[in-house]
Amino acid sequence: MKPSPLSHLDRQAIKALTRVAVDRAGGQENCANVSGRIDRPATFSDYANPALPNKVIALDAAVELDAFNGDAAHVRWAAARLGYELRRSASAPACDGTLLTRAGVALKECADVISAIAGGLADGTLCADDARRIARESREALPLLQAVIDAAEAMIAGGE
Numbered sequence: 395m396k397p398s399p400l401s402h403l404d405r406q407a408i409k410a411l412t413r414v415a416v417d418r419a420g421g422q423e424n425c426a427n428v429s430g431r432i433d434r435p436a437t438f439s440d441y442a443n444p445a446l447p448n449k450v451i452a453l454d455a456a457v458e459l460d461a462f463n464g465d466a467a468h469v470r471w472a473a474a475r476l477g478y479e480l481r482r483s484a485s486a487p488a489c490d491g492t493l494l495t496r497a498g499v500a501l502k503e504c505a506d507v508i509s510a511i512a513g514g515l516a517d518g519t520l521c522a523d524d525a526r527r528i529a530r531e532s533r534e535a536l537p538l539l540q541a542v543i544d545a546a547e548a549m550i551a552g553g554e
Contacts, residue, residue, distance in 0.1 A: 413442035
């Protein structure tokens with residue numbers, strides 16, 4: 395039996411999954427660090443934009459993004475769309491490089507926080523603009539640090 399082509403609603407569902415995955419990964423800038431192929435951050439925004447129905451995330455980028463987030467949202471949706479159920483294998487290792495990958499991305503963002511502080515202090519005082527930049531950089535780093543915590547806790551729960 396040949397599956398039916400993807401509908402407009404299917405494409406919008408993929409875009410919604412992508413939007414959530416991009417947010418969980420810390421935003422489109424961070425997704426460019428996660429992806430092995432896509433280095434233009436705005437591409438991830440295009441993938442999530444409902445106004446661009448024919449521009450959906452490619453399988454390789456979706457797998458990288460889901461792996462970074464520690465789930466299989468895109469693949470699970472695709473499997474369900476094809477009539478399959480997807481579940482994690484009991485023999486799958488709890489640590490598959492995810493912790494190190496997440497820590498590396500978080501480290502880059504934390505370096506941006508330090509740079510913002512150092513840049514602000516370059517003239518000897520922190521002004522409101524400096525504080526805004528520090529706060530913005532810190533907000534970008536927080537979900538990435540949470541991702542490191544999540545990966546570490548997954549290892550603990552898995553007994554490793």
